[in-house]
Amino acid sequence: MEELKSAMEEHMEQMADLVQKFSSELRVGLRPAYENFIGFFHAIDWKEPWLIGLVAFHVVLLLVVVISRKNTNLQMILFLSALVGVYLAERLNNILGKNWKSFSSQNYFDPNGLFMSVLWSGPLLVIAMIILINTLFSLCYMIVKWKSAELRHRARAARNKQD
Missing domain, CATH: 1.20.1280 (Monooxygenase)
Structure with a gap:
């Protein structure tokens, strides 16, 4: 039972790390697109x-x-x-x-x-x-x-x- 509990906790930690990495990449990834859109909008x-x-x-x-x-x-x-x-x-x-x-x-x-x-x-x-x-x-x-x-x-x- 302890092995299952530790495996679940380890899995949850991995999932939390993945979600955190994904959200940070998403924030960084959208910034250039947003800046390009604003530049396009102001160029018109x-x-x-x-x-x-x-x-x-x-x-x-x-x-x-x-x-x-x-x-x-x-x-x-x-x-x-x-x-x-x-x-x-x-x-x-x-x-x-x-x-x-x-x-x-x-x-x-x-x-x-x-x-x-x-x-x-x-x-x-x-x-x-x-x-x-x-x-x-x-x-x-x-x-x-x-x-x-x-x-x-x-x-x-x-x-x-x-x-």
Whole structure:
């Protein structure tokens, strides 16, 4: 019994050490990412009209998604449109990278597409996930509704059979 107790204590100490190491690595590991994000955020001139328009577009699209959450057909059109927007992000990045002087004060459109990924594709993917989750909830609701109607039908058929 003592051997088991000492083995358990040793195991618990090892687990505590692992958790402590993991949490310290996590804290250190997130700091550079946070600093990079803050640097990225401050490098953007948020007062540029086209950036304000882009943010407004995403907000309006999100509002349309939330308001039309009961309209399945419109939700699917919005879902597919968002995914097409993500698909075309690379081409859009190339076009905007060549013509940035006509609408922007600096070139945000690097060959890797980081800016487009963060400010174009990222919000569109979040909106697509919201639509997908809403669709799954709607499907669950329909399955419950269908199953309860089936049970009512079976109960009615059983009562009619008895009469």
